[in-house]
Structures are given as C-alpha cells and as structure tokens.
C-alpha cells in the first residue's frame with residue numbers, strides 16, 4: 001500500500017510511529033484491557049526528555065473533569081445519568097516499560113503532576129480559561145532523553161472502562177463504539193515541545209500518523225468493525241480474535257455489537273463495508289449511495305484517489321445515537337438510519353457524506369483539530385454541501401426551498417455574536433458550530449462563485465499535493481489561495497476566518513420620475529423670480545431613474561447592481577464596491593420598479609440579504625418582504641433540525 005501511496009501522492013512516507021495493541025473486550029463490565037507496544041522515533045531536531053500521552057476516556061472519570069465541566073454531561077443533545085456510577089468511564093495505565101525497563105513510577109496524569117511548568121506550555125492557554133487540569137493528559141518522564149533520530153520502545157498495560165455513550169465513545173446496551181480508547185501519544189514538535197491538549201467539549205483530536213496492528217478479542221457472536229483491513233479472524237471457544245492492520249493513519253477505532261448486520265460493496269479499488277442495524281436492510285443501497293457521493297466529491301475536488309483499500313460505515317442504533325455522526329480513519333458513523341426517512345429528506349444521507357469527507361481533511365491532511373477546528377469542519381462542510389448540490393439536487397427537500405449552502409448561510413446569519421473561526425476549540429464560549437462549520441463553508445462557496453469552480457478545484461488540488469500527511473496549518477491554505485485564486489479572494493477568505501469583518505451590500509434607495517408628467521422649478525437670478533421649466537426629454541426615454549447602492553461591509557468587492565423595469569426587463573451596472581456608496585442615474589422608456597444588488601448571489605456570505613433589494617411600489621415591497629420572511633422562517637426551521645442532528 002505504501003508503494004501505491006507514493007505513486008498517487010508523490011510524497012515520502014513519514015511514519016515513524018508504530019502501535020501494536022492486543023485488547024480484550026469484556027462486554028459485561030464494559031471494559032477493554034490491553035497491552036500496547038509503541039515504537040516512537042524522534043523525527044524532530046530537538047531531544048525529547050519526556051513523553052506526553054492522551055488518555056481521553058478519563059474525560060468521563062468523574063463529574064469534575066474538563067469535559068464534564070464544559071459540557072455538564074451533555075453533548076449534541078445527548079446526555080447521561082450523572083448519578084449512575086456505572087455510566088462513567090476511565091483509562092487507567094497499570095504498567096509502563098521503557099526499552100524494557102519498568103517506569104510506571106514516572107507516569108503521571110496532569111491533575112496530580114508536580115511542577116507542571118517543567119513540562120512545557122502546551123496546556124497553559126487552556127488552564128488560563130479557568131478550566132483546570134485533568135488526567136486526559138499524562139506525562140512519562142524518561143531517564144534518558146530521546147535524541148533527534150533516536151527511538152524509544154514502550155510497553156503499556158492499560159484498562160479502559162467505557163462510559164455510557166453520550167459523546168462519541170462508549171457503550172449502550174451491547175453496542176460498543178471504541179473511540180479514543182487506548183493511551184495515545186501526543187505530537188512532538190521539537191523545540192516547541194509536545195502538542196497535546198485536554199479533552200474538551202468542543203475539541204476533537206490531533207495525532208501523528210502511525211502504523212497500527214490491533215487484535216480485538218470479543219465474544220464470537222459480536223460483529224466487529226475497525227480502522228484498517230481485517231487480516232485474520234480466529235475463533236477460540238466462545239471468543240474470536242480479529243486482527244486489523246492499518247498503515248499511515250492517525251487513530252484507531254473499533255465498534256462491536258452482537259446485532260450488527262453486514263453488507264459489502266465496492267467503489268473503484270476500495271472495498272466498502274456497512275455495519276447496519278437490524279431492520280435496515282432496505283436502506284443499504286441508500287447508505288452506500290451516500291458513501292459513494294462522499295468518495296466521488298473528494299476525488300473531484302482534491303484530485304486524490306482515496307488512498308486506503310478499505311472503508312467501513314457504521315449505522316449506529318438509536319439507543320447509542322450519541323456515537324453517531326463521527327469520523328475516524330477508514331471508519332465513520334452516521335446518525336441512526338431508518339427505512340422511514342423519505343427519499344427526499346436526506347439529512348441522514350448528508351451525515352454519511354460529511355463524515356466520509358472528513359477522511360480527507362481530518363484523515364489524510366490531519367490538521368490540528370484542537371487548535372484549528374475550522375480547517376477540518378469548515379472545509380468538510382463546504383465539500384458536503386457541494387456533494388449535496390451535485391448529487392442530490394439543489395434543494396434539501398422538494399418542500400423546503402433551501403439548498404445545503406442556503407442552510408449554511410442561514411446558520412451563519414443567525415449568529416449575532418462577535419466570534420470568528422480562527423480560534424482554538426476551547427476558546428469558544430459560543431458560536432463554535434457557526435464559526436467552525438457554517439462560516440468557512442459559506443466563504444468558500446462565495447469564492448466558488450467569485451473565482452470559478454476550476455480555480456477553486458486547483459486550490460484544493462494544490463493543497464492536497466503539498467500537504468497530504470503533513471498536518472497543514474491555516475497559513476498553508478491561505479498561501480495556496482493567494483497563489484492560485486488571487487489576492488482579493490485570499491483577503492476575503494483570510495479576513496473572514498481571522499476576524500468578524502462582514503460583507504454587506506444594500507440598496508439604499510430607488511427612485512423613478514416620469515419627466516413628461518412634471519415640470520421643474522428654477523430660480524432665475526436675472527428676473528428675481530421662480531419659473532417653471534420643461535425638463536429635457538430625449539425621444540421616448542422619459543423616466544429618470546436613480547439607484548443608490550451601499551457597501552455596509554468591511555471589504556471592497558466588485559458587485560453587480562440590477563435595475564428592474566415594469567415590463568420585466570433588466571439593466572445591469574458594475575460597481576467596484578470601493579466607496580461607501582454609489583449613485584446610478586439613467587433614463588429609460590419603461591419606468592423602473594426596483595433594484596437588486598448582487599442579483600446572482602455571488603456573495604452568499606452577505607450578512608444581511610434582506611437589504612439587497614428594494615422596490616418602488618409599496619405592494620411589491622410587501623410581497624418581497626413577506627416572501628423573504630417566509631423563506632427565512634423555513635430556513636431557520638430546517639437549520640434547527642439540521643444542527644440538532646449534527
């Protein structure tokens with residue numbers, strides 16, 4: 001597979017991390033006990049004097065962890081019972097050997113670590129928000145530093161107790177979603193130290209690429225799915241050992257349920273596997289269709305063929321819905337599917353598309369999701385809406401006149417705060433969803449309209465050519481945008497992400513006078529008198545029209561201003577948007593009835609669309625206003641459903 005990757009992507013593999021895990025799932029106690037062997041090579045130019053681990057399941061080890069304090073025990077509308085002790089979870093490390101020497105006494109969770117300052121600054125910013133520290137991070141002190149180019153071998157014994165699922169990972173009845181379940185190394189950034197963060201309410205994950213070989217030992221009646229390719233399935237008595245191998249991925253997830261049904265399909269060279277709920281057989285084709293739409297849009301947009309040989313889609317049960325709508329390498333979960341979803345209402349389909357697309361932005365590029373959540377969620381949301389538009393039709397349902405991008409825009413316009421996307425996940429007190437998902441999508445769609453699809457595809461192709469497996473940062477995307485789409489597009493997008501500056505065009509006023517029906521009054525200084533003057537009328541063009549258009553936003557952007565006449569004909573003007581406002585005055589045969597700014601809706605990022613049109617006659621204005629209000633109300637309703645589900 002590595003040779004294939006080299007040919008496709010033309011980059012050198014950088015994998016210097018290897019995990020071998022043997023894990024036994026106890027479906028009664030809801031635990032997994034594991035032995036983990038890690039080989040880590042220091043690829044940076046500074047020595048590592050200690051190692052940092054994520055023990056994510058400690059987010060559920062009590063009610064006072066960072067995650068629990070931030071979430072109050074609820075996530076995306078799902079919660080759990082904080083009085084039921086059996087619903088909590090943990091990840092406990094029982095043994096650590098470094099190059100075969102026992103070092104368990106040098107392994108400390110952050111909550112009890114003394115002299116935390118000694119271990120770098122990676123967690124300081126978070127603690128400054130008054131969040132506190134917990135054991136979702138741990139430090140292993142080394143008795144000898146790992147020099148640049150040096151290697152360390154670790155053997156870790158651990159036990160993870162899954163929480164009752166409400167946030168991504170855990171158990172529900174006999175269903176298991178094993179996400180973030182094993183001690184995982186943070187990312188060493190050389191002189192900058194370790195990049196690791198607490199498990200926060202909003203934050204997702206960041207890790208180095210690694211090769212995994214994982215054995216999951218579970219009761220034989222369970223169906224097991226995981227990151228990677230299943231290489232062996234060995235039954236011993238009432239239990240089975242499944243061996244999964246994955247190369248160059250930055251996480252490893254598994255799922256197990258004794259009620260899963262299995263379906264298989266193919267897309268080009270990729271084997272597709274669907275683990276679905278009993279009773280959902282009739283939805284199999286529909287779920288695969290959504291998955292293929294995701295595969296296809298990614299190849300179309302990035303020019304990169306899906307680089308892994310296998311992909312698993314998980315249709316989670318309703319009672320474990322908190323595990324739904326989540327991405328992992330080579331495996332994602334949709335929201336619970338149902339044969340009762342009408343074909344024309346494709347929210348569940350869109351979640352499958354969205355989660356698959358993450359396998360490109362989160363999976364192959366692997367930006368830092370803690371620090372730049374918008375880079376993954378925002379670009380993924382844009383590609384999702386593009387896929388819905390391309391493969392599912394312009395409108396979300398035949399009943400609601402709103403496209404996927406309209407919903408993104410409505411989501412963005414609903415937000416009235418001053419947040420902006422370029423923040424770390426824990427720096428959002430509000431607006432995380434709007435800023436990480438909607439705003440980048442809406443701004444990218446604006447670029448799509450402004451510079452054209454082919455230019456935008458070149459941006460994405462270049463982004464993937466340069467940064468596959470390389471953890472790109474915001475400036476990497478901005479640089480490519482500037483090189484490929486030009487300074488104006490890059491400025492708009494960059495400032496859109498870094499600030500709360502706005503785009504807002506408006507029609508200030510529209511007037512039309514029939515000069516044949518009126519005379520002007522003039523003061524004549526020679527006679528000290530006022531006099532009536534017939535205005536100059538050229539041919540039949542007796543209507544003198546005035547449109548005043550304003551730029552109430554923070555950007556100088558070119559825009560079209562459209563005059564609409566009584567007979568339905570139109571006349572377009574071009575404005576560079578440079579001054580605060582501009583007056584267009586012109587004569588016409590037919591009276592003017594109204595004006596629009598940006599009639600093609602290039603700027604779907606326009607903060608206030610209700611001021612983009614104005615009519616002269618009051619009745620028409622009423623129709624315009626009520627129409628817009630009805631549309632907005634439907635949009636808000638749709639968006640509420642949409643945001644609940646995501």
Ligand SMILES: [Zn+2]
Nearest residue numbers: 354358377380
């Ligand atoms: Zn997402």
